[in-house]
Amino acid sequence: MNIVFLDRDTLAPQIRLREPGFAHRLTSHGRTAPPEVAARIADADIVITNKVKVDATALAAAPRLRCIAVAATGTDPIDLAACRQRGIVVTNIRQYAVNTVPEHTFALIFALRRSICAWHDAVRAGRWQAAGQFCFFDHPIRDLAGATLGVIGDGVLGQAVAAIGRSLGMRVLMAGFKGRHDQGALYTPFDRVLAEADVLTLHCPLLPETRHMIGAPEFAAMRRKPLLVNTARGGLVDEAAVGPALQAGQISGAAFDVVSVEPPPADHPFMALLHRPDFILTPHVAWASDEAMQTLADQLVDNIEAFVRGQPVNVVA
Template identity: 75%
Template sequence: MKIVFLDRDTLSPETRLPAFSFQHELQVYARTAEDEVGVRLRDADVVITNKVKLTRQALQGARNLRMVAVAATGTDNVDLQACRELGVVVSNIRNYAVHTVPEHTFALIFALRRSICAYRDSVIAGRWQEARQFCFFDHPIRDLAGATLGIIGDGGLGQAVAAIGRSLGMNVLFSGFKGRSDQGCLYTPFERTLERADILTLHCPLLPETRGMISAREFEMMQKKPLLINTARGGLVDETALAEALERGQIAGAAFDVVSVEPPPGDHPFMRLLQRPDFILTPHVAWASDEAVQALADQLVCNIEAFARGAAVNVVT
């Protein structure tokens, strides 16, 4: 069995890829450019990809391909319909980030809610010496206890974020689907969640129905000028509208770990926000604790091992 890993550099160099127990040939590439995909897939039985796109054309040219092992949870980089038609099994990684993403989410929330970055920058600039006393009050500091946390996405990550929020004394709301109000008492209608939340955090997949789910109209609904946190997927929020909402004061702050184009180009709307004390951009690392990445690598190998035994797991299609 020939296994080709297209983008090993998307995992930490410290991450160990466990050895496969069956006879195989493993070909590892640090990165794979778009025009190299077809050639590298041509003789592969199994291909591992994290973010490299597998198009219909590339898949059709892979003569022996039987499995796509996605080294992530999201599979929007793979043409799933083409895989169905070609009889190629697609497996993904699940439930490996149940600690790291919620912890990163709250790191961003704490940083904004307590103006950590703003105070650090002020100290670097000499403001403490200027104040000539033991403290100064240039930036807002707000407790989380008693605040309302609106969560969009009620899967494992959303539930873990909710548990942390409750432990801090927050009032937790799970948002219903946008445009619906018939999901029962466990969910707060989407529009009502936007109105009531002091902090909004996204933990849902990027699908046609969720792309751009928060845009200019939704920012106008945010009566409490909340913080907006996105550690889920770029594209869930209209990024131009987000920049404008922050600049207009429609929200109190924003922290994003994901962007619709990664890395963002120099003219991306987020680039003009980087010096603001109420905006934080991290480079898609919420998932990337040492423990989580190793768990991902272990599960990746387990997925391929299971497929080789004829008992595929974590099957997307």
């Protein structure tokens, strides 16, 4: 079996990728640019990719290809329809980030709710010494206990975030689908969540119906000036509307781990917000604890071995 890993650098170097338990040749590329994909997978039986796109054109150049093992949960980079036509099995990784993403989400929430970055910058600038006493009060500090947490997305990660919120004494609202009011007592209508949340966190997939689900009209409906946190997918929020919402005081802070274009170009709206103490941008690392990445790597090889045994698991297509 000829296995080609198109973007090994998307896993940290300390993460061990064990050898599959069958005769194989593994070729790992740190990165693969779009024009290089077709040539690199031309003789592959199995392709591993995290974020490198494998489209119909590349698939047409790979007559031996039988399986694409995605080293992530999202399968956006893969032309699934073309794979189905060819009978190529596509697998993905599941439930590996059940601790790391919720923890990162709350790290961002705590940092904003308690103005951690602003306090650190103030101390670094000598403000503590200038205050002349044991503390000073330049920035707001708010408890989470008693606050309302709005969670958009009720999958494993959304439920884990909700559980942490409850353990901290927060009132948790699980948002219903936008525009729907008939989803039962477990869900709160989307527009009501916007109006009542002190913290709003996104944990849903990027689909045509969820793209820009938060934009200028939604910011205007946020009566309690909540924190907005997105560790899910870039594109769920109209990114050009975030700066104006912060400037107008419609939200009290925003933290993003994902952007619609990664890495964001120099003229991306977020790059003009990095000086603000109420805005945090991390480089798509909510998923990337050592523990989570090792779980991902182990499951990745498990998926490949299961496919070769003729018993594929975690099949997307």
